[in-house]
Amino acid sequence: xxxxxxxxxxxxxxxxxxxxxxxxxxxxxxxxxxxxxxxxxxxxxxxxxxxxxxxxxxxxxxxxxxxxxxxxxxxxxxxxxxxxxxxxxxxxxxxxxxxxxxxxxxxxxxxxxxxxxxxxxxxxxxxxxxxxxxxxxxxxxxxxxxxxxxxxxxxxxxxxxxxxxxxxxxxxxxxxxxxxxxxxxxxxxxxxxxxxxxxxxxxxxxxxxxxxxxxxxxxxxxxxxxxxxxxxxxxxxxxxxxxxxxxxxxxxxxxxxxxxxxxxxxxxxxxxxxxxxxxxxxxxxxxxxxxxxxxxxxxxxxxxxxxxxxxxxxxxxxxxxxxxxxxxxxxxxxxxxxxxxxxxxxxxxxxxxxxxxxxxxxxxxxxxxxxxxxxxxxxxxxxxxxxxxxxx
Ligand SMILES: Cc1ncc(COP(=O)(O)O)c(C=O)c1O
Ligand SMILES: [Zn+2]
Numbered sequence: 459x460x461x462x463x464x465x466x467x468x469x470x471x472x473x474x475x476x477x478x479x480x481x482x483x484x485x486x487x488x489x490x491x492x493x494x495x496x497x498x499x500x501x502x503x504x505x506x507x508x509x510x511x512x513x514x515x516x517x518x519x520x521x522x523x524x525x526x527x528x529x530x531x532x533x534x535x536x537x538x539x540x541x542x543x544x545x546x547x548x549x550x551x552x553x554x555x556x557x558x559x560x561x562x563x564x565x566x567x568x569x570x571x572x573x574x575x576x577x578x579x580x581x582x583x584x585x586x587x588x589x590x591x592x593x594x595x596x597x598x599x600x601x602x603x604x605x606x607x608x609x610x611x612x613x614x615x616x617x618x619x620x621x622x623x624x625x626x627x628x629x630x631x632x633x634x635x636x637x638x639x640x641x642x643x644x645x646x647x648x649x650x651x652x653x654x655x656x657x658x659x660x661x662x663x664x665x666x667x668x669x670x671x672x673x674x675x676x677x678x679x680x681x682x683x684x685x686x687x688x689x690x691x692x693x694x695x696x697x698x699x700x701x702x703x704x705x706x707x708x709x710x711x712x713x714x715x716x717x718x719x720x721x722x723x724x725x726x727x728x729x730x731x732x733x734x735x736x737x738x739x740x741x742x743x744x745x746x747x748x749x750x751x752x753x754x755x756x757x758x759x760x761x762x763x764x765x766x767x768x769x770x771x772x773x774x775x776x777x778x779x780x781x782x783x784x785x786x787x788x789x790x791x792x793x794x795x796x797x798x799x800x801x802x803x804x805x806x807x808x809x810x811x812x813x814x815x816x817x818x819x820x821x822x823x824x825x826x827x828x829x830x831x832x833x834x835x836x837x838x839x840x841x842x843x844x845x846x847x848x849x850x
Contacts, residue, residue, distance in 0.1 A: 513537030533564035567836035572668030589657035591644030594623035601630035614644035662697030676707025694807035729754030808834030
């Protein structure tokens with residue numbers, strides 16, 4: 459077994475991976491999985507990543523937590539295309555712009571990656587009832603993977619979550635509770651009930667393995683770019699698992715001897731109506747206070763307070779990247795611009811990143827001759843209600 463233990467991201471306390479864990483038992487901060495990379499280096503090489511391993515993220519199983527010879531709970535997640543954005547790029551004066559299109563995952567978002575790994579581990583470690591607060595896409599993904607694993611899913615969503623997410627969860631057999639409030643209120647409601655109900659909590663970064671699924675974004679990107687990371691990455695940031703996961707993947711790949719020390723500048727993109735990380739970044743703070751009266755159509759970005767705020771801010775600074783807020787109107791406008799030039803109906807979270815690219819080019823924080831990767835984390839199809847409103 460190449461997973462050795464879980465470690466606390468704040469106090470460093472070691473936790474046994476063979477038990478179900480949420481936060482650090484000493485300081486209540488997120489735990490992350492630690493592997494024996496020296497030994498993985500001996501058994502897994504870049505050349506060993508052949509087509510025979512299939513396209514799904516489980517092709518990287520040596521750097522994933524599930525013990526060997528255990529069947530993962532899978533729906534074919536990962537292996538998404540990295541598309542050259544030739545036409546949109548040209549409009550921005552760029553020749554080297556790429557889109558990692560995560561809408562092509564099961565349940566149409568990148569949340570499938572995290573849930574495939576987290577549900578596989580929860581099942582392996584004996585959980586039977588899984589619960590999550592969700593802005594929308596994570597709930598759909600949990601519902602799907604729990605159904606596939608034969609486990610119960612309990613999803614807490616804000617009442618104004620896009621209808622498609624709510625319907626999807628129900629049709630996938632989840633027990634859905636609609637909460638008058640934000641994802642933070644959903645989390646509080648779940649926390650009140652979980653002990654009595656015997657639920658295992660699967661919230662973003664309050665459970666260590668969704669991050670492991672998300673980190674495969676970084677492994678795939680490096681593989682698709684022939685082990686040369688791009689100069690900048692734009693990522694729509696709510697809870698931050700994608701950002702933190704990719705950064706972890708880069709460190710692991712360096713330890714494996716797969717990439718050098720060069721890192722992309724990481725840019726977090728948020729909504730003007732909910733931009734706690736952008737505000738904290740601009741003020742030079744190391745944590746982000748709760749954003750008051752959070753509102754945006756990009757439901758995945760409606761996260762007023764994230765438990766891993768300190769990790770995100772550290773990465774943005776270490777990478778010499780930044781943080782940008784985009785308003786809802788810009789997201790709506792950019793969706794059509796991207797759709798009509800590149801043929802992808804992106805989620806508003808993805809559209810926000812393309813709008814942010816333009817601001818960063820204007821501000822000369824990104825130069826048009828650089829290689830840039832933008833993440834489209836979901837599909838616009840899930841957000842029809844927002845787009846109808848936006849065009850009325
Ligand atoms: C489409 C989409 N993009 C981005 C995010 C933010 O994700 P993360 O937790 O990785 O910051 C979400 C989260 O719900 C989402 O659904
Ligand atoms: Zn701790």
